[in-house]
Amino acid sequence: MRISMAEIARRCGVSKATVSRALADDPRVKPETKEFIKAVAKQFNYEPHVIASNLARRRSKIIGVMLPDAPRTIADPFFLEYLNGVSAVLFEHGYSMLLPQVSRDNIAQTISSLAARGRVDGVVLTEPRIDDERIVFLQKSGVPFVFLGCTNSKDVAWVDGDNEGGAYLAVQELFRFGHRQIAIIIGERGLVAAQNRLRGYHRALTDLGVPLQEELIWEGDFTREGAYQAVRTRLQSGGELGASAIFASNDLMAIGAIQALREAGLRVPEDVSVIGFDGVEVGKYLTPPLTTVQQPINELGRQVAFALLEQLEKEMGIRQTTLPVQLVNVGSTTAPPKSR
Amino acid sequence: MRISMAEIARRCGVSKATVSRALADDPRVKPETKEFIKAVAKQFNYEPHVIASNLARRRSKIIGVMLPDAPRTIADPFFLEYLNGVSAVLFEHGYSMLLPQVSRDNIAQTISSLAARGRVDGVVLTEPRIDDERIVFLQKSGVPFVFLGCTNSKDVAWVDGDNEGGAYLAVQELFRFGHRQIAIIIGERGLVAAQNRLRGYHRALTDLGVPLQEELIWEGDFTREGAYQAVRTRLQSGGELGASAIFASNDLMAIGAIQALREAGLRVPEDVSVIGFDGVEVGKYLTPPLTTVQQPINELGRQVAFALLEQLEKEMGIRQTTLPVQLVNVGSTTAPPKSR
DNA sequence: CTGAAAGCGCTAACAA
DNA sequence: TTGTTAGCGCTTTCAG
Numbered sequence: 276m277r278i279s280m281a282e283i284a285r286r287c288g289v290s291k292a293t294v295s296r297a298l299a300d301d302p303r304v305k306p307e308t309k310e311f312i313k314a315v316a317k318q319f320n321y322e323p324h325v326i327a328s329n330l331a332r333r334r335s336k337i338i339g340v341m342l343p344d345a346p347r348t349i350a351d352p353f354f355l356e357y358l359n360g361v362s363a364v365l366f367e368h369g370y371s372m373l374l375p376q377v378s379r380d381n382i383a384q385t386i387s388s389l390a391a392r393g394r395v396d397g398v399v400l401t402e403p404r405i406d407d408e409r410i411v412f413l414q415k416s417g418v419p420f421v422f423l424g425c426t427n428s429k430d431v432a433w434v435d436g437d438n439e440g441g442a443y444l445a446v447q448e449l450f451r452f453g454h455r456q457i458a459i460i461i462g463e464r465g466l467v468a469a470q471n472r473l474r475g476y477h478r479a480l481t482d483l484g485v486p487l488q489e490e491l492i493w494e495g496d497f498t499r500e501g502a503y504q505a506v507r508t509r510l511q512s513g514g515e516l517g518a519s520a521i522f523a524s525n526d527l528m529a530i531g532a533i534q535a536l537r538e539a540g541l542r543v544p545e546d547v548s549v550i551g552f553d554g555v556e557v558g559k560y561l562t563p564p565l566t567t568v569q570q571p572i573n574e575l576g577r578q579v580a581f582a583l584l585e586q587l588e589k590e591m592g593i594r595q596t597t598l599p600v601q602l603v604n605v606g607s608t609t610a611p612p613k614s615r
Numbered sequence: 616m617r618i619s620m621a622e623i624a625r626r627c628g629v630s631k632a633t634v635s636r637a638l639a640d641d642p643r644v645k646p647e648t649k650e651f652i653k654a655v656a657k658q659f660n661y662e663p664h665v666i667a668s669n670l671a672r673r674r675s676k677i678i679g680v681m682l683p684d685a686p687r688t689i690a691d692p693f694f695l696e697y698l699n700g701v702s703a704v705l706f707e708h709g710y711s712m713l714l715p716q717v718s719r720d721n722i723a724q725t726i727s728s729l730a731a732r733g734r735v736d737g738v739v740l741t742e743p744r745i746d747d748e749r750i751v752f753l754q755k756s757g758v759p760f761v762f763l764g765c766t767n768s769k770d771v772a773w774v775d776g777d778n779e780g781g782a783y784l785a786v787q788e789l790f791r792f793g794h795r796q797i798a799i800i801i802g803e804r805g806l807v808a809a810q811n812r813l814r815g816y817h818r819a820l821t822d823l824g825v826p827l828q829e830e831l832i833w834e835g836d837f838t839r840e841g842a843y844q845a846v847r848t849r850l851q852s853g854g855e856l857g858a859s860a861i862f863a864s865n866d867l868m869a870i871g872a873i874q875a876l877r878e879a880g881l882r883v884p885e886d887v888s889v890i891g892f893d894g895v896e897v898g899k900y901l902t903p904p905l906t907t908v909q910q911p912i913n914e915l916g917r918q919v920a921f922a923l924l925e926q927l928e929k930e931m932g933i934r935q936t937t938l939p940v941q942l943v944n945v946g947s948t949t950a951p952p953k954s955r
Numbered sequence: 956c957t958g959a960a961a962g963c964g965c966t967a968a969c970a971a
Numbered sequence: 972t973t974g975t976t977a978g979c980g981c982t983t984t985c986a987g
């Protein structure tokens with residue numbers, strides 16, 4: 276227990292109110308008094324009690340940050356880079372992050388205790404699902420919130436990379452290389468992002484005049500293991516992949532796919548081309564580096580934070596932002612199809 | 616603004632105190648009253664105001680978590696896995712995490728505002744430096760704290776992997792493969808972990824009767840770029856590496872080293888063997904998977920949290936724990952030296 | 956420019 | 972078993 280504001284006030288011969296104002300640089304305090312108080316505070320190493328201050332102010336200066344469930348989070352470097360962007364902006368503005376533990380089956384409870392009065396000033400969420408139930412809870416609670424990833428609900432703030440456009444780019448690039456049998460490993464159905472990337476794939480093929488083939492749409496769940504299994508199964512059963520190129524809906528799945536291909540003796544990109552989505556650091560560590568649709572991951576985090584702060588501090592309306600994506604490392608894990 | 620405890624009390628025709636007790640399951644409250652109050656609270660969707668409650672209780676139920684500076688954090692997947700372990704345990708016990716932004720030059724300020732009365736109940740820190748100045752600040756502040764990584768100060772709680780032993784294992788394994796020219800890429804000098812891994816390297820060579828060679832100790836900083844440059848420089852200047860095997864003090868550096876080697880046309884492990892340290896997920900994604908000294912990363916996080924909770928809740932003394940490490944993927948990026 | 960006083964919403968003696 | 976009474980440490984009207 277260290278010194279309190281009351282104590283400082285006593286030692287300065289002024290009231291608590293004056294100390295409070297002086298430390299907040301309120302212009303109504305006489306300069307000399309202010310200097311004096313500040314000096315005394317420094318001398319005693321006074322630090323205001325944030326909790327009490329927040330209680331009086333009716334705010335917490337804490338933002339709740341919801342990441343996907345544990346298994347995804349730990350495996351996906353995307354979220355670390357994202358988190359870094361979020362936290363950088365939040366801290367610049369004096370906010371701290373609260374990372375609650377969430378599991379799929381107690382969403383309602385997590386949300387409501389997170390959004391409980393006074394606990395957090397706002398919430399940022401990731402990976403909206405189609406008709407995400409969290410949205411209802413949050414709107415009811417009245418706590419401002421922003422999603423990383425576009426939602427299909429109106430009146431919800433979000434920031435997202437151009438999922439559909441990115442997928443389109445990837446498929447187009449594979450087509451340019453000469454591929455006509457292009458498979459997609461989709462992400463967990465139910466996630467808006469997975470849906471949009473699939474839509475980009477569809478649109479590209481249609482525009483390019485390539486007939487859609489249901490058997491080239493492979494189920495994945497955004498994890499490396501999922502994609503690994505998806506590819507492995509195909510190679511084991513038929514022996515033939517049926518595709519000369521694979522567009523994986525995220526980098527982790529691209530990595531899993533590549534592993535499965537190599538284990539089966541297939542070379543990347545000589546035998547099969549692979550493109551990922553996200554542009555995580557890890558992709559650069561591979562040999563060769565992963566060809567992928569790069570999202571500005573860190574910037575996504577920053578923008579999410581900004582969007583929330585605008586709601587909190589500037590009382591601006593909700594904002595929906597899409598950031599551009601770009602293809603990187605073209606020709607690294609991509610090449611023309613093997614001629615027969 | 617939702618309903619308050621006073622309001623619930625009024626509606627139940629009891630005092631705030633009784634409501635408070637009822638909701639805390641205090642046995643002194645008559646069962647019927649308790650049930651009734653709980654029912655009313657539920658009906659109104661009452662959530663206690665955590666901040667106020669904590670103010671009254673003189674605790675925050677928040678733990679400050681200090682990670683290394685931003686550039687390291689973002690690049691090193693180790694910390695995400697670690698963080699997951701920490702947070703899991705903390706949340707099981709009702710604590711939240713606060714991740715402050717830290718930079719090397721405002722450590723004093725960060726620590727003191729973090730440890731300021733009431734803000735956090737305890738702090739967990741990573742990567743102790745030799746004679747770490749944070750320790751002094753923390754001890755002065757009186758806030759309980761635990762380090763991930765052993766310190767050279769007495770009376771400090773910490774949890775660590777067996778750095779020296781792990782390094783010893785790695786070198787021993789390379790020796791078994793027949794290597795005699797074993798280089799080490801060390802971590803940032805000043806970090807206790809870097810020092811201990813180097814010590815293990817020394818001890819192993821000495822025990823194995825291999826003469827120490829200063830020119831086989833390469834400077835690194837625990838980043839991929841640092842190790843990449845370290846290896847690259849060597850290959851460019853002399854052309855000869857001077858080593859048939861490399862022990863990198865962490866996985867990220869092993870990855871950087873491998874990149875530099877491959878760019879120079881050297882194969883891993885046929886031409887040069889590489890062993891890392893940590894056992895991060897990413898290592899498994901490489902082709903071939905990285906041979907490394909695996910630490911129980913998630914468990915390290917859990918133990919750090921437990922050690923702190925013991926101090927907080929059980930008033931147990933400080934605890935120092937070392938967890939075992941093990942070599943994994945032997946023969947993956949390691950092989951006998953090339954015969955000439 | 957400064958102070959007094961009234962809370963913020965809850966907990967915890969101490970009484971009853 | 973319950974209520975009363977003080978706070979927790981700070982901010983913020985409202986007077987002066």
